[in-house]
Amino acid sequence: MAGKKKTKEVAVATELLSSITLNAILFKDMVARARKVATSSFTTPLSEMMGIELKDNKLTITTTDSVNYLFVTQDKVEGDDFYVTVYAEQFAQFISKMTCDKITLELYTNGLKVVGNGEYTFELPDDEGEIIKFPDPRNDVELEPIGEIKLSTINNIIDTAKASLAVTLEEPCYVNYYCGDKVITTDRDKMCGLDLKLWDAPRLIPQELMNMIALMTAEDIKVSAADDIIMFSTPDCVVYGRSAEGIEDYPAEDVDSLLSKEFPSNCKLKKSDLLQLLDRLSLFVTKTDKDVIYLTFTKDGLQITSKKATGVEVVPYIESTNFNDFTCAIDIKMLQSEVKSLAGDSVYVEYGPIPNADGDLVPVAIKFVEGNATIVVALTEDDRVA
Numbered sequence: 001m002a003g004k005k006k007t008k009e010v011a012v013a014t015e016l017l018s019s020i021t022l023n024a025i026l027f028k029d030m031v032a033r034a035r036k037v038a039t040s041s042f043t044t045p046l047s048e049m050m051g052i053e054l055k056d057n058k059l060t061i062t063t064t065d066s067v068n069y070l071f072v073t074q075d076k077v078e079g080d081d082f083y084v085t086v087y088a089e090q091f092a093q094f095i096s097k098m099t100c101d102k103i104t105l106e107l108y109t110n111g112l113k114v115v116g117n118g119e120y121t122f123e124l125p126d127d128e129g130e131i132i133k134f135p136d137p138r139n140d141v142e143l144e145p146i147g148e149i150k151l152s153t154i155n156n157i158i159d160t161a162k163a164s165l166a167v168t169l170e171e172p173c174y175v176n177y178y179c180g181d182k183v184i185t186t187d188r189d190k191m192c193g194l195d196l197k198l199w200d201a202p203r204l205i206p207q208e209l210m211n212m213i214a215l216m217t218a219e220d221i222k223v224s225a226a227d228d229i230i231m232f233s234t235p236d237c238v239v240y241g242r243s244a245e246g247i248e249d250y251p252a253e254d255v256d257s258l259l260s261k262e263f264p265s266n267c268k269l270k271k272s273d274l275l276q277l278l279d280r281l282s283l284f285v286t287k288t289d290k291d292v293i294y295l296t297f298t299k300d301g302l303q304i305t306s307k308k309a310t311g312v313e314v315v316p317y318i319e320s321t322n323f324n325d326f327t328c329a330i331d332i333k334m335l336q337s338e339v340k341s342l343a344g345d346s347v348y349v350e351y352g353p354i355p356n357a358d359g360d361l362v363p364v365a366i367k368f369v370e371g372n373a374t375i376v377v378a379l380t381e382d383d384r385v386a
Contacts, residue, residue, distance in 0.1 A: 019106040020054050020079040024116065027103050030061050030072045031095045033215045033237075037063040037070040038088035049125055050088035051134040052105070055081050062134045063088060068209050068241035069137060075235075084112050085132045086122055094120065137240055143224035143231055146199045151219045156343075157194060158214055160373045161185040163341040164192040165207060173246035176204040178255075186255050188378075190334050192341070193259040195372040199223060202252070203230065204244035212239045259374045263350035263367055265326065268318040269302060271339065271347045277304055277313050278336050284311035285332055292380050293335075295366070296327045297351055318346055326352050328363055329382035338377050342370050 031050070039047045044066035051062040059077040063070050084107050095103070100116035112122045125132050157177065166174035166187035178184040180202030183194040209230075213221070218234035225231065232239040281304060285291060289307040296303040301316040328351070339347060348369045353361035368375040 015109050017107045017109060018080060018082045019104060020077075020082045021102055021104045022059070022077065022079075024098060024101055024103045026074060028095055028098065030059070030074065031092050034061040034063045034070060034072050035088055035092035036215060037065055037068070037212055038092075039065050045125070046132070046134065048088055049085050049132065049134075050091060051083070051085045051132075053083045054079050055083075062136075064134070065208055065212075068206075068212055068239065069134075070212055070215065071138075071238040071240070072215075073236050073238070082107065083131065083133065085125060085134065086112060087125060091122060094122075138231070138238070141226050141229055143226045143229065145222065145224045146201075146230075147223050149198055149221050149223060149232075151214070151216055151221060153196060153198075154210065154213050154216075154221075157183055157196070158210060159343065160341050160375075161192040161194060162207070163337040164190045164375065171249070173204060173244070173250045176206050176244040176246075177210055178247070178250050178252050179203050179205050180252055182252075182256060184250075184252055184255050184259075189331070190338055190375070190377045191255050191259060192338075192376075193256060193374045199225075202247060204247045204250065205230075206241070206244045209239070209241040212241065215239075258365070258376055259367075261354050261367070263354055264352035265297065265320075265322045265324045266348065266350045267297065267302065267320040267323075269315050269347045269349060270318060271342065271345055273315050274302075274347055275336065275339055277315055278332060278339070281306055281311045281313065282332055282336075284308075291331045291333050292329050292382055293332045294327060294329055294382075295351075297323070297325065299323060302349075324352055326363070328366065329380040330366070330377065331380055334377055338368060338375050341375070342368060342373070344370050 034050055038050055047064050047066040053060045054077060057075065057077055059074045061072045082105070084105065094114070098116045102116065104115040106113040106115060111124055114120050114122065161177060161183060164185040164187060169175065174187055179198050181197055183196045183198070185192045213232050216232070216234050216237045218236065220234065222233045223230065228243045230241055230243055281293060284306040285293060292307050294305045294307070296305065301314040303312065303314045305312045350367040350369065353363045356362050363379055365376045365378050
């Protein structure tokens, strides 16, 4: 009797529940995109998982960072309805290494078997013996269209404005993109403004959410919203997320005012020459220098010097307007990150003292302008240029 009972239990444990066969190239791409959202949040176990569903011939892969959701979809996929949730990291790494043309997923009561180059069985997360299912927050609220944006616009925002985001939570609003009449980022030492109005009402878009939108592949993205919920949709991808709190604390008008300041002098430099110089000079910037270097705008070019003058080099101007002698101290790492964020081959720099609130001319920053982007980098106080 005991032997028969054991045999019966093994048979039940390996029962095939459902299976689907997928195009490997298509599936690998979907999994790779979804993987970039999954995290390992100790507070939200679902964030380390990946849901795979085929329903009514629509394949959907779902991941979340515990706040925002990514739905990667593909229509006209043949097969019966299917649902499984897997641990995202292990599964995605494995799928990326497959070289076969077709991938079959076989769901058993004791795990998921993936058939392709061979046969591999994955242990599945479960909830008291039941398959875990991702919630679909899109069903919880009715959203209204608020406009359309381009994927290229999102990529431009990230490429240009990300370098000015705060990296600490001392002032939480600054870790987000302010999207109002302009797109603004700042950590108070550096700031970026892009002449882009994405929608009517200002919103703070978290960096994680902006990065998720960049995972889309279609150029035209529809945007809908309700309260703090905002959703971005294309035919093969949906990003569902939340605007960040604290928009009332964001000094958008003050930042825009500084971005709009006119500096008395300007010049144009070759970007590659400037970055190569900074790379060389960084080897002569010591810990005691606290990343400070000196910029001296001379008649013939921009002279850049390490604090101890152990490295000195000049970048010639491509052009110069309203030249004035001007020397300032600046953080080399901030300068490098902002110059790298500019897309062009040349760098347009504005410099010199500008009026403060009392009308006095003071040196506070230098400014970069490129297309619809304006970047301001604060100067560093230093005895040499005080």
